[in-house]
Amino acid sequence: MHVSPRVQKWLGLSLTCGVLGVTGCSAARPPEAPVAQAELAVRQAAESKAPTYAPTEFRIAEEKYQGAQRAMSAEEYDLARRLAEQAVVDAQLAQARAEAAAAQKNSEEFRSTIKALQSEANRPTTP
Amino acid sequence: MINKQIVYFFTGVSLAALVAGCAGARPASIDRARSSLTQAQQDPAVVRYAPAQLSEAQATMTQAENVWNSEGDREEASHLAYVAEQKARIAVAAAQEKAAEDETQRLRTQREDIRVGARTREAELAHAQAEAATDRAVAATTRAQVLEQELAALKAQDTERGLVMTLQEGVLFEYDKADLKPGAMRSLEPLMTFLREHPDRTLVIEGHTDSTGTDSYNLELSQRRAEAVRNFLSSHGISADRILARGYGESYPVTTNTTEAGRQQNRRVEVIIAHEGQRVAERR
Numbered sequence A: 001m002h003v004s005p006r007v008q009k010w011l012g013l014s015l016t017c018g019v020l021g022v023t024g025c026s027a028a029r030p031p032e033a034p035v036a037q038a039e040l041a042v043r044q045a046a047e048s049k050a051p052t053y054a055p056t057e058f059r060i061a062e063e064k065y066q067g068a069q070r071a072m073s074a075e076e077y078d079l080a081r082r083l084a085e086q087a088v089v090d091a092q093l094a095q096a097r098a099e100a101a102a103a104q105k106n107s108e109e110f111r112s113t114i115k116a117l118q119s120e121a122n123r124p125t126t127p
Numbered sequence B: 001m002i003n004k005q006i007v008y009f010f011t012g013v014s015l016a017a018l019v020a021g022c023a024g025a026r027p028a029s030i031d032r033a034r035s036s037l038t039q040a041q042q043d044p045a046v047v048r049y050a051p052a053q054l055s056e057a058q059a060t061m062t063q064a065e066n067v068w069n070s071e072g073d074r075e076e077a078s079h080l081a082y083v084a085e086q087k088a089r090i091a092v093a094a095a096q097e098k099a100a101e102d103e104t105q106r107l108r109t110q111r112e113d114i115r116v117g118a119r120t121r122e123a124e125l126a127h128a129q130a131e132a133a134t135d136r137a138v139a140a141t142t143r144a145q146v147l148e149q150e151l152a153a154l155k156a157q158d159t160e161r162g163l164v165m166t167l168q169e170g171v172l173f174e175y176d177k178a179d180l181k182p183g184a185m186r187s188l189e190p191l192m193t194f195l196r197e198h199p200d201r202t203l204v205i206e207g208h209t210d211s212t213g214t215d216s217y218n219l220e221l222s223q224r225r226a227e228a229v230r231n232f233l234s235s236h237g238i239s240a241d242r243i244l245a246r247g248y249g250e251s252y253p254v255t256t257n258t259t260e261a262g263r264q265q266n267r268r269v270e271v272i273i274a275h276e277g278q279r280v281a282e283r284r
Helices: A005-025 A032-047 A055-073 A077-122 B002-021 B028-042 B044-049 B051-071 B074-154 B184-197 B215-235 B260-266
Strands: B156-158 B163-168 B203-208 B243-247 B268-273
Touching: A032 A055, A032 A077, A055 A077, A077 B074, B028 B044, B028 B051, B028 B074, B044 B051, B044 B074, B051 B074, B074 B156, B074 B163, B074 B184, B163 B184, B184 B215, B184 B268, B203 B215, B215 B243, B215 B268
Parallel strands: B203 B243
Antiparallel strands: B156 B163, B163 B268, B203 B268
């Protein structure tokens, strides 16, 4: 097949860059601390209201943590660290959103209680 | 044609490799994260309720931008931008939670106020009802006391037919006469006072005689005496409409007619004042 010199030049440049990028960014040591933090964060979220009130966010955190574990096994340590770090904030967000939703639901219940009390109070008192 | 497609394909692959491995245009994830963070920073609720989370997000954002600007590490910069954006979202959620908690607290106070208000109103109502009941009881007691005094003044008896006041012949009439004596006024004064104070009450005036003389004579005499009393009352402001005058002659003695003392007792006028809201049952 025929490839133009211009494309060859592009290919060469990109290949060089790709190799540089991959080798330049890979870390040598396994990111044990971030993965442990991710495990803790996901476990805390699992024990919070997150699975009920923020199931999507919670599932994303779980998947990222599992991805981090797989990357650890594959010795893709950069990927493992990033997935672990993302799993931490994902889990925290799931928990924060769940707590916000629960708090809003609670205040909504108070609001309707008050509405009921007010309509009761406005009713004429004489039987 | 095929060649051209292949060319495009490889160009695409090389561009992707370029983007992945090398410095190029600033990653969109950084701009996205920056914009999310700015939005959170401009939200007064987030600034007020989640300042710590906000500054954490800001720190990570700065880190992402530094990694991009000084090292050109696209992947790490994108990763940090993602973390920064999530932190900004955490700050927003934390602020929402705190705001909702504040609102709940405010509503709790409001609910308590309403409950206290309702209890106060109930208490006030109960108090007012109790007072009204006391007032009624006092009024009833007062009325009963007044009535008792009035009855004492009338020297009347509270009977089933009504308040019965018995006036002996002697205090009103000369023997065998039907014109009131000048002194009769004094004996009738308490009755008139009572009737003026109870303008709704009707009364029956009954004339009675002893058994001396004929029935028809006694009937007529007692009728004239009853009417004399009625006329006297009506001439003193007691409406004649309220008064029924009846002569019964000797038909209803209160005691024996065989002694002078008994006959004296039987010669009498009885005034029966109806109970409130009733009428006096006539003798048959």
